[in-house]
Amino acid sequence: MLQVKDIHTYYGESHALQGVSIELKAGETVCLLGRNGAGKSTTLKSIVGWTPARQGQILFKGKDITRLAPYQIARQGIGLVPEDRRVFASLTVKENLEVARYVRTGVTPKWSVERILDEYPMLAELANRDAGNLSGGQQQMLAVARSLMCEPELLLLDEPNEGLAPVIVKQIGALIDALRETTTILFTDQSVHFALQHAERAYILEKGRVVHSATSQDLK
Ligand code: ATP
Numbered sequence: 001m002l003q004v005k006d007i008h009t010y011y012g013e014s015h016a017l018q019g020v021s022i023e024l025k026a027g028e029t030v031c032l033l034g035r036n037g038a039g040k041s042t043t044l045k046s047i048v049g050w051t052p053a054r055q056g057q058i059l060f061k062g063k064d065i066t067r068l069a070p071y072q073i074a075r076q077g078i079g080l081v082p083e084d085r086r087v088f089a090s091l092t093v094k095e096n097l098e099v100a101r102y103v104r105t106g107v108t109p110k111w112s113v114e115r116i117l118d119e120y121p122m123l124a125e126l127a128n129r130d131a132g133n134l135s136g137g138q139q140q141m142l143a144v145a146r147s148l149m150c151e152p153e154l155l156l157l158d159e160p161n162e163g164l165a166p167v168i169v170k171q172i173g174a175l176i177d178a179l180r181e182t183t184t185i186l187f188t189d190q191s192v193h194f195a196l197q198h199a200e201r202a203y204i205l206e207k208g209r210v211v212h213s214a215t216s217q218d219l220k
Helices: 040-047 070-074 093-099 113-119 121-125 136-148 166-180 192-198
Strands: 002-011 014-024 029-033 055-060 078-081 154-157 184-189 201-206 209-215
Touching (some): 002 040, 014 029, 014 040, 014 055, 014 184, 014 209, 029 040, 029 192, 040 078, 040 184, 070 078, 078 136, 093 113, 121 136, 136 166, 166 184, 166 192, 184 192, 192 201
Parallel strands (some): 029 184, 078 154, 154 184
Antiparallel strands (some): 002 014, 002 055, 201 209
């Protein structure tokens, strides 16, 4: 489904990704592990075109998306939940879901606002609250749910647990497990324990390079 081939990404002159290659098959859940500054976010941002790769190639379902604009990449079926979540603070939970709606031609929709509120009672209870007034964990649930409104085939989650209390981390883990049934997922994390629990495979990034790749079983 996704082939990232030897990409190099820069911030100005700073060479953040120095030849990253990763692959995901349809239906897999894979984690990118690494410390602060290893290049996890930059890898996801390069896939969605926010920080386009200067060299290398990114293929999604065989199509070259390396030079496409972010909105064009989103419309291929790739959803991103960024590290800072970016919920629309002055819109309600329900409105956040509604404005994100985009269904690609030829796709049978799986999700709707009603289904999301049905499956995630926590969001249903908050449906009319402004997103800016939610806790970090509630905003994270909303950000993931909002990404589903575009019916993604591939979902990228950037450090979904960052700054969240252990009880919320459990809920995010359960959410990932439920989505794994129908969606291909690439998420980033700094905790090997979370990765082993919720991903089949992991790549370990260090200083902008993949230094190890293994199944969760082997990593254990
Ligand atoms: P974190 O958990 O801190 O987000 P990360 O593994 O996601 O870590 P990246 O954010 O991808 O790492 O950062 C990779 C490298 O690129 C780091 O050296 C970082 O300092 C640098 N970098 C990231 N964003 C920028 C930016 N906007 N401008 C310049 N350098 C940046």
